[in-house]
Amino acid sequence: MPPDRAAAHERARQAVLDSYRLSETGAEQAFDEIVRLVTRLCGAPASTLSLIDRDRQWFKASIGTDCSSTPRLLSICDYTIRSSSPLVIEDVARDPRFTRLPVRIGGEPVRFYAGVPVHGHGGHVLGTLTAMDVRPRALEEDQLDSLQILARQCERLLELRWFGLEQRRLADERASTLRKAERAQEYLRQEMEQIVETARLDPLTGLLNRAALSQLRGDPAALARLDAGTYCLIVLDIDHFKQINDAHGHREGDRALRAVGEVVEASVRHDDVAVRFGGEEFLLILPQTTLEAALEVAERIRAGVAAMDLPFPVTVSAGVAAGDPAGPLPEVVFEAADRALYQAKQGGRDRVVVADGVAGVNG
Numbered sequence: 001m002p003p004d005r006a007a008a009h010e011r012a013r014q015a016v017l018d019s020y021r022l023s024e025t026g027a028e029q030a031f032d033e034i035v036r037l038v039t040r041l042c043g044a045p046a047s048t049l050s051l052i053d054r055d056r057q058w059f060k061a062s063i064g065t066d067c068s069s070t071p072r073l074l075s076i077c078d079y080t081i082r083s084s085s086p087l088v089i090e091d092v093a094r095d096p097r098f099t100r101l102p103v104r105i106g107g108e109p110v111r112f113y114a115g116v117p118v119h120g121h122g123g124h125v126l127g128t129l130t131a132m133d134v135r136p137r138a139l140e141e142d143q144l145d146s147l148q149i150l151a152r153q154c155e156r157l158l159e160l161r162w163f164g165l166e167q168r169r170l171a172d173e174r175a176s177t178l179r180k181a182e183r184a185q186e187y188l189r190q191e192m193e194q195i196v197e198t199a200r201l202d203p204l205t206g207l208l209n210r211a212a213l214s215q216l217r218g219d220p221a222a223l224a225r226l227d228a229g230t231y232c233l234i235v236l237d238i239d240h241f242k243q244i245n246d247a248h249g250h251r252e253g254d255r256a257l258r259a260v261g262e263v264v265e266a267s268v269r270h271d272d273v274a275v276r277f278g279g280e281e282f283l284l285i286l287p288q289t290t291l292e293a294a295l296e297v298a299e300r301i302r303a304g305v306a307a308m309d310l311p312f313p314v315t316v317s318a319g320v321a322a323g324d325p326a327g328p329l330p331e332v333v334f335e336a337a338d339r340a341l342y343q344a345k346q347g348g349r350d351r352v353v354v355a356d357g358v359a360g361v362n363g
């Protein structure tokens with residue numbers, strides 16, 4: 001074989017051997033039993049399952065030898081794997097190719113060697129199954145046959161090992177793909193949540209928008225909160241907002257809207273719902289809240305807005321109404337709050353009016 005082809009062939013052979021991941025493995029009973037059987041069937045004191053791994057030969061299993069590995073160049077096994085056929089040397093001492101064999105059997109040099117190739121995937125030879133003796137001798141035909149049968153058993157055991165590894169690799173790959181899919185799913189879920197959340201929010205004030213309010217009507221959790229007892233609605237509107245826009249420009253108008261949104265946000269509890277309901281109109285839903293408490297919230301907002309640090313004065317008017325699970329529908333309560341807001345506007349603005357004639361608070 002030309003040298004470059006031989007090198008490529010050796011690289012492929014080594015890759016196949018590596019795929020069995022044997023190099024760091026210790027003794028295994030199945031292989032130990034095979035070499036023991038070789039010594040019995042061949043009547044030899046030593047046997048090895050030798051693997052040729054890069055520049056060394058090492059024994060996956062051995063019996064009778066004094067070492068567990070040797071340099072590759074000093075091994076007969078290397079010859080066997082290159083010829084890819086059984087090799088029997090009846091007297092090693094007479095063979096000029098093997099004058100420096102490091103393997104010893106009970107301290108004595110190897111005089112007899114019989115080795116048959118052990119194949120891996122693609123027909124590559126991974127190593128040899130050997131029988132060795134300290135005296136020159138021959139190998140009977142049926143003994144060579146036994147050695148070959150046992151070499152094939154080694155191949156099957158190696159194959160089983162390879163399938164086991166492959167199965168584990170595929171299982172790991174599946175688990176990793178699953179983890180990746182779960183991560184992607186979680187990412188998409190968060191993205192979706194973000195999109196839904198963004199669609200629910202008014203971009204200017206960060207409060208819920210009107211679409212979110214419509215969704216709340218079909219939200220069992222939100223309805224359950226209203227069903228839990230007396231609740232209040234506050235409808236709030238910026239006074240003379242058109243004039244603010246006209247006098248200071250739309251950008252300043254937006255600035256005032258944002259500032260009012262901040263005051264609203266800061267004035268309500270976690271469970272309350274604050275919605276930018278229209279252009280300059282806000283709706284607050286306060287579950288489990290008495291009218292007195294809602295009045296306080298509305299008044300806090302009114303006072304907070306009046307005290308805002310803007311280059312122009314901004315005030316709000318508010319209407320407050322209380323509802324009850326056993327009473328009129330929330331739509332009716334809303335209309336009452338809206339009427340109260342109208343009264344607040346009529347009454348001079350910058351004030352809170354409680355629906356149904358309950359006393360209002362004047363700023």
Ligand SMILES: Nc1nc2c(ncn2[C@@H]2O[C@H](COP(=O)(O)OP(=O)(O)OP(=O)(O)O)[C@@H](O)[C@H]2O)c(=O)[nH]1
Pocket residue numbers: 204237238239240241242243245249250251252253254257278279280345
């Ligand atoms: N800057 C700004 N203005 C808005 C926005 N949405 C609505 N408006 C303006 O808000 C103003 C509302 O004006 P009106 O409904 O007449 O009410 P008002 O001037 O506040 O008067 P009263 O409610 O009676 O006190 C209109 O000029 C709208 O153009 C917005 O997002 N940004």
